[in-house]
Amino acid sequence: MDSVSDKSLEYWMHRALQLASLGEGRTSPNPLVGAVVLNKRGNLVGEGFHARAGAPHAEVGALEQAGKEAIDGTLIVTLEPCCHHGRTPPCTEMILASGLKRVVVALEDPDPRVSGSGLHRLMQEGIEVVTGVLQELAAEQNKSFLHRVSTGRPWGILKWGMSFDGRTALTNGVSKWITNETSRDWVHSLRGTVDAVIVGGGTVRTDDPLLTSRGKSTPEPIRVVFSRSLELPSNARVWDTSIARTLIAFPKETSEDLLESFPEGFEKLSLPSCEPIQLLLGLAKKDCNSVLWECGPRLASLAIKQGCIQELAIMMSPKLMGGVLAATPIAELGFTSMSEVIKLSRYELKAFDDDLLLRATLL
Amino acid sequence: MDSVSDKSLEYWMHRALQLASLGEGRTSPNPLVGAVVLNKRGNLVGEGFHARAGAPHAEVGALEQAGKEAIDGTLIVTLEPCCHHGRTPPCTEMILASGLKRVVVALEDPDPRVSGSGLHRLMQEGIEVVTGVLQELAAEQNKSFLHRVSTGRPWGILKWGMSFDGRTALTNGVSKWITNETSRDWVHSLRGTVDAVIVGGGTVRTDDPLLTSRGKSTPEPIRVVFSRSLELPSNARVWDTSIARTLIAFPKETSEDLLESFPEGFEKLSLPSCEPIQLLLGLAKKDCNSVLWECGPRLASLAIKQGCIQELAIMMSPKLMGGVLAATPIAELGFTSMSEVIKLSRYELKAFDDDLLLRATLL
Incomplete structure (x- = not known):
């Protein structure tokens, strides 16, 4: 022996x-x-x-x-x-x-x-x-x-915070704060485990997020702003590249004129088309193995449709928000029968004080 | 001693x-x-x-x-x-x-x-x-x-089944079945513990539910159809009063002509106005201590606004449904800041196979 x-x-x-x-x-x-x-x-x-x-x-x-x-x-x-x-x-x-x-x-x-x-x-x-x-x-x-090795694309995690009735913002767009401090602190840690954090232009306009791990990880993940129009506020917090890299991704047909109004320091990534999958191919070339999507419902549903999401991190807070026009986590997926909907084969549950975290795999 | x-x-x-x-x-x-x-x-x-x-x-x-x-x-x-x-x-x-x-x-x-x-x-x-x-x-x-003794109204439980992204139906209205069999069986048991089960006319038109405890409780709870228009299908399953009582509640200004098209056996409850709170006062007079609301988002939000809901039973199924126009649990509540939203002070969690039940108190 x-x-x-x-x-x-x-x-x-x-x-x-x-x-x-x-x-x-x-x-x-x-x-x-x-x-x-x-x-x-x-x-x-x-x-x-x-x-x-x-x-x-x-x-x-x-x-x-x-x-x-x-x-x-x-x-x-x-x-x-x-x-x-x-x-x-x-x-x-x-x-x-x-x-x-x-x-x-x-x-x-x-x-x-x-x-x-x-x-x-x-x-x-x-x-x-x-x-x-x-x-x-x-x-x-x-x-x-x-x-990434088998598909050529980074592993994608889609994260959202919502109330018990499935709302990610009030009707007027306000979403600060749905989840509690402990949950938000965990999201900072989650950012520290990925190579890039992706938002759409709408999230920059509405929430003006910082998108860092708050120093929990060095280097910070790349902050990616994925925008078709490049109509972004010139004073957004994400332009401060002294704390983390910022990458603006846009389709090649978009004029780059608007980029001149933003503070220096950001990097740019011109894509063949304005699609999540093209963004991921670009980020794989920039050495990303994993990305965190912190985007709104439209970009989230596109990313899901194109197979860009492998994992979900859903933070649920014991609140009721309602709102006929209030934002929801995912926009149109085009399903017409219950046999078509996405089934999550595996999930785990964790409590952050009174909030709940659901982590699920989409494979 | x-x-x-x-x-x-x-x-x-x-x-x-x-x-x-x-x-x-x-x-x-x-x-x-x-x-x-x-x-x-x-x-x-x-x-x-x-x-x-x-x-x-x-x-x-x-x-x-x-x-x-x-x-x-x-x-x-x-x-x-x-x-x-x-x-x-x-x-x-x-x-x-x-x-x-x-x-x-x-x-x-x-x-x-x-x-x-x-x-x-x-x-x-x-x-x-x-x-x-x-x-x-x-x-x-x-x-x-x-x-009921202290307020004059029955205790109200609002129940809904939803996907992990907070949808209660697909865009085309299909909702059979979001939750699994074990969850649905538990809902039957829940009905057996209350005195009445309330739906709006829309639920009867869309889902044609039976609304019984499936024999888990004798007598069955009263099935209440709360309708302003009384435009209800004449062949709905809820008209079969051989298995349970059915009560049609409507505002007194609605013409009762349409009632003649439904099979005999139902009872009627004419209300001073088409409001959840009036319905509850009527049901208290009919000896109800507790009611279960299994209604759509509009009636749910009205019931919440009028203080008719004391408890929530949320069944969550590990699915993604999406849908810009897909139904959500609660319609407009009119909140404009996060300090206004309803906080749920206490909740419990239970697993039904892969579904989750969240039971929360609204007090």
Whole structure:
């Protein structure tokens, strides 16, 4: 029997996943990765995680910490080690040089430049390879990265706050505040976990949001204003790019003249057409693995129709607002029978004081 | 020290409340009442509850069962015994005749014909009286009765089923089925606990509901169709009065000619004006302590505005329906700032398979 049992492998993989999570919100376009090195007696001798794109891979930190203790030891890593030269040298070569006896992996890397070749390379050189340990948890942790690699588009979360009767604003547009402070604080944290926060021009005009994590994450996510008309207030808070990047996305046919009235500092993204899916393709090229949609009902329904939303974060507050013309979370989806509506297969519930959070998956 | 301790009094009062609940949905306009008799050694010798209006009071059943064992014993009853001649003789006289030493009561009866005089009568005759044992639970159990006595109107529950994005129907009016079978089954049970179920004419035209408890309660609640125009389909399922009573409520200025086209069996209620509050005053006169509003958004918002709703039962199903013109739970309430909206101070959450039930109090 091995010095490190299967049960123990899961234990250490949990630790590696924990380490990986420390990079949340900062590694894109790379995945989150955590690694642990055990020496030949099964004792912990090294830990590492991928802290941000361009920084060393998780395996590097863990193996450097382990040094000679890695000889005949085990590397436990949440994602298949890379075998290609990217911004950093291939991890497989460092593993081979370290004298490790065994490599344990949760998930194969779907990146076409890796995708099994990393593990293959290790096995060829006589390293014992174990895969699939806590695979589901690892896939859940890297769902944004996996989604972007397989579809070419960032993982999309649609967030809204509403009253118990499903209203996101009063008839006159007022929406400050439907949800409580604890909920809003959580939304700031949520922003810290994504690469970009998207609003439409209407939200900038009506709510003038800041759209940052309030310093909970560095760097802040990119704030994306998606506007067909570019008719935006020149004094909006989102133009202050000293606290976070701001990107204005617009269809290429829109005249850029209006952009001149806004304070300097923003970036621009011209799109082939004014569609959510085009915006996402553009943001994927800007290294976004995940985006948070904080938009109004029309943009939300378009994003849903184009498959841009994978997850929902619904904050519900115990209030009744009513209003025949009051805003609702989602505009027209064109359904004519109940068999067509979108069923949410999985959701979780959480309480923020008297508010409720519903998190659901749209897949 | 007494043979029946304070702790024990609460124990037996819980039992009395349990007994009282057996009459749920059948005692109106009377309250729910349960009673327990302990002999002088503190042993249970009698139980009773008020089974329906016109049937004997809870104390009567319990004391008859106890017989001579009641001598020097204790009566534990959820509501103050009556001291007036109603449909049945006053319970105070029976208590005095029974030889009881002590009477323990949860709640004073707010009925102006009782309201402390029952207890006063007992004390005058040397009976030891203890009040306020589990008073809050007893008030909760009889909240409909207490509300009707203090306001002259039945307790109102507003129920709706909606998707996670707050829609109660698709744009074309289709709403079958938003919620799952377990939720709908619970709604049938809920109907069994109230005295009347109210819909507007629009609901009859669009949904053609049956509005019964599906036999979960006998008798079924009165089905109330509240219509200004009386333009109702002559073949609606609600006209089948072999399964439940049906009451058509309409303002007195509406011509009754159209009523002739409906099958026989329904009752009619002419109201001074077409307002929810007038309907409730009419239903209170018909012995209703509680009503369930299963109406559309316009009637719901009117009922809320006129203080006709004390409680909400919101069934939420994990679906997205969207729809710019799709129905929402509540129409215009006229709020222009968030400080005006209705805050729900208390709510409970329950899962029905994948649906969620939110029960909230509007007080």
